[in-house]
Structures are given as structure tokens and as C-alpha cells.
Amino acid sequence: MITTLTLTDFRSYGTARLEPGAGPVVLHGPNGAGKTNLLEALSLLTPGKGLRGATAAEMGRREPGEASGRPWAVAVELDDDTRLGTGVPGNGAARRIVRINGETAQPGRLLEYLRPVWATPEQDRLFSDARADRLRFFDRLVFAAVPDHAAAVAAYDKALRERLRLLLQAAEGGEADPLWLDALEARLAEAGARMAGARVAALSALQDAIDARAGRPFPQADLGLAGEAERRTGAGEEAETVEGFLRDGFRAARTRDGAAGRSLFGPHRTDLTALHREKNRPAAEGSSGEQKALVLNLILAQITRLADQTARPLLLLDEAPAHLDADRRAALFDEIEALGRERGLQAFMTGTERVLFEGLEGRARFVRVAGGALVAE
Numbered sequence: 001m002i003t004t005l006t007l008t009d010f011r012s013y014g015t016a017r018l019e020p021g022a023g024p025v026v027l028h029g030p031n032g033a034g035k036t037n038l039l040e041a042l043s044l045l046t047p048g049k050g051l052r053g054a055t056a057a058e059m060g061r062r063e064p065g066e067a068s069g070r071p072w073a074v075a076v077e078l079d080d081d082t083r084l085g086t087g088v089p090g091n092g093a094a095r096r097i098v099r100i101n102g103e104t105a106q107p108g109r110l111l112e113y114l115r116p117v118w119a120t121p122e123q124d125r126l127f128s129d130a131r132a133d134r135l136r137f138f139d140r141l142v143f144a145a146v147p148d149h150a151a152a153v154a155a156y157d158k159a160l161r162e163r164l165r166l167l168l169q170a171a172e173g174g175e176a177d178p179l180w181l182d183a184l185e186a187r188l189a190e191a192g193a194r195m196a197g198a199r200v201a202a203l204s205a206l207q208d209a210i211d212a213r214a215g216r217p218f219p220q221a222d223l224g225l226a227g228e229a230e231r232r233t234g235a236g237e238e239a240e241t242v243e244g245f246l247r248d249g250f251r252a253a254r255t256r257d258g259a260a261g262r263s264l265f266g267p268h269r270t271d272l273t274a275l276h277r278e279k280n281r282p283a284a285e286g287s288s289g290e291q292k293a294l295v296l297n298l299i300l301a302q303i304t305r306l307a308d309q310t311a312r313p314l315l316l317l318d319e320a321p322a323h324l325d326a327d328r329r330a331a332l333f334d335e336i337e338a339l340g341r342e343r344g345l346q347a348f349m350t351g352t353e354r355v356l357f358e359g360l361e362g363r364a365r366f367v368r369v370a371g372g373a374l375v376a377e
């Protein structure tokens with residue numbers, strides 16, 4: 001459990017401190033008050049770019065007239081006295097660093113301490129938006145469950161960029177070292193097969209968790225992965241066989257990728273598919289309210305699963321109640337509060353009006369966000 005959160009020059013905050021305590025935290029305040037900024041800060045306590053997908057340089061506080069963001073820091077203390085922190089040490093620095101108990105650490109190690117999962121209004125059209133966003137969303141769910149997945153995706157993305165750079169050089173008449181290409185593709189195939197393995201395992205566990213939630217007032221999704229490496233993995237092929245398939249595929253795609261200027265083959269092109277079970281229709285056809293409810297159900301399934309394991313689950317819900325009808329809102333609050341009480345879930349929820357959370361009165365900590373300050377009520 002996070003016992004204290006401190007923000008320093010993070011977005012709209014100069015310095016701010018919050019002691020969330022056990023149970024849900026409701027952050028309410030007018031538009032632009034800094035509610036999402038606070039959730040974003042918490043979302044950086046896991047590898048990646050956080051819930052806005054922003055760069056570290058954008059996150060530093062900028063006063064009018066300042067050209068670049070200030071050095072910033074987000075720090076938390078956990079109930080076992082562990083100190084986790086992230087931030088950038090210099091003006092406009094592009095890479096954030098992570099500290100665990102004062103020592104610089106690999107971002108992946110944060111997953112040993114916290115497993116944040118979030119839902120934002122941007123996900124309201126998750127199933128009809130760009131494939132890449134959907135895959136990123138799913139990969140984040142995977143690495144909250146399988147920490148190694150984050151490292152495999154990072155290694156894969158790096159090798160993919162490097163390979164494309166070489167292929168573009170070759171397409172423009174330059175020389176691409178074939179041995180270096182072979183080495184990069186071997187790395188891609190190895191990381192790609194691991195990614196496919198983790199995705200297939202995580203999808204199956206997530207589907208079980210969704211199925212176990214029948215009877216709640218949220219729609220159920222039947223999930224699938226549209227990608228050849230995942231299909232083969234799911235059909236029981238050994239990881240080495242999938243790796244061989246990927247290596248051959250990358251090699252065969254060299255000329256085409258170089259000409260297209262894009263990497264057209266590989267598990268970075270996998271898609272997450274979802275069927276709205278009750279309606280027996282693709283989730284992509286659903287309204288934004290329906291997609292929102294499907295995504296929330298999926299996220300609640302994931303967080304319940306994480307809460308069953310040992311990791312500390314952390315749920316960040318940006319403007320969730322505003323988009324839900326009264327039944328679903330009440331069910332959401334009851335579930336979050338029960339998960340907090342029984343399994344140590346910490347949840348942070350935002351909304352413009354306190355009244356949206358009246359179902360949580362007496363059961364949550366209310367914090368008013370205004371003018372860069374956090375006021376516990």
C-alpha cells in the first residue's frame with residue numbers, strides 16, 4: 001500500500017503531498033485542476049510512458065515563459081517503508097530514471113512492488129481506435145501479470161527500430177551489413193516468441209477472470225489475439241519453432257520493409273480482438289459507453305486477478321463514473337471498496353463533481369484538487 005505520495009515540479013504541481021491510507025481515494029475538482037496529472041504521476045510507478053503516453057520532458061513543470069520542463073520527481077513510500085521514485089534530474093531530460101530505496105534501478109523492478117492498472121476516457125473507443133494503441137493497452141495488462149514481458153517488448157522495439165534503419169539505408173542504395181541484420185532478426189525472433197508466449201498465457205488467464213465475473217452489471221468480452229506468432233503459440237507450437245518462423249519471416253520481409261519504410265511483419269502487428277458476448281457482435285461496433293463498460297470489466301477482471309496474487313495492485317480510474325449509468329456506478333464502487341477491504345487494492349478515482357461519488361461517502365477518502373493543491377476533506 002502507498003502510504004505517502006510526493007510530487008515535485010510534476011506538471012501543474014509545485015510540491016504536493018498526499019497520504020492516501022487504506023481504501024479508495026476520490027480526487028475531485030474542476031476541469032484542469034490537476035486530477036489526471038496526479039493519476040499520471042502514479043502511472044509512472046511502472047515501466048513505460050504512463051497513462052498519457054507522454055515524454056518525460058513534457059512532464060516537468062513549466063511556468064509561462066519557461067522553454068523547457070523543470071526537473072521533476074514522483075516519490076512514494078509503501079507500508080513496508082520501501083521508497084520508490086521516478087523523475088528526471090535535469091531540465092528537459094528525455095529519459096526518466098527510477099530509484100528504489102535511493103538506488104538507481106531498472107524500471108522493470110518497479111513491478112516487484114506495485115502493479116498499476118488504469119482506465120482513461122481515451123479508452124472509450126479502444127476497440128474501434130488504432131490497432132497499435134489497443135496492442136499497447138493489452139501489452140500493459142500482460143506485463144502487469146508477467147513482468148518479463150516488459151523487457152521482451154523493449155528489446156524487441158529497439159531491435160526493430162535498428163533493423164528498419166539498416167533496411168532504409170539499403171533501400172537508398174547504401175550497404176546493410178547482412179550479419180548485423182541476421183543478428184538483429186535473431187534477437188527479434190527470440191523476443192517475439194517470448195512476447196507471443198506471454199500474451200497467449202495472459203489472455204487465457206484474463207479470459208478466465210472475465211468469465212468468473214458473470215452476473216455483474218458489466219458486459220463480458222470474448223478476447224482473441226490476431227497474430228500468427230500468437231496463433232501458433234496457442235496451437236501448442238514450441239517457442240523454438242515460433243522463433244524459427246519469426247526469423248524466416250523477418251528475413252523474407254527485408255526488401256518489402258525497406259521499400260515501405262515500415263516493419264510490416266512481426267508480433268508488433270498483432271491485434272487484440274473482442275466480441276461483445278451478450279450481443280454477439282464485435283466490440284468495435286459498440287457505442288463508446290458500451291466499449292467503456294467492456295474495458296472497465298476487463299480492467300476489473302485484471303485487477304481482481306492481480307489482487308489474488310501477491311503483488312500490490314493499484315487501480316487508477318480517470319473519469320470512470322461520469323460515463324457509467326447508476327447501476328454500473330454503484331457496482332463499481334462496491335467492488336472497489338470490497339477489493340480494498342479484503343485484498344488490499346488501492347484505487348484512485350477522479351471526477352469533476354463530488355456528487356458523482358456519493359455512493360462512496362463514508363467509504364472513501366475525498367480529496368479536493370484545486371490550484372495545484374491537494375486538500376483532504
Ligand SMILES: Nc1ncnc2c1ncn2[C@@H]1O[C@H](COP(=O)(O)OP(=O)(O)OP(=O)(O)O)[C@@H](O)[C@H]1O
Binds near residue numbers: 013029038060069
Ligand atoms: N508541464 C506542465 N507544466 C505546468 N502545467 C501543466 C503541465 N502539463 C499540464 N499542465 C496543466 O495541467 C492542467 C491539466 O491538468 P489535468 O489534466 O490533471 O486536469 P484534470 O483535473 O484532470 O481536468 P479535467 O477534469 O478537465 O480532465 C492544465 O491546466 C495544464 O495546463
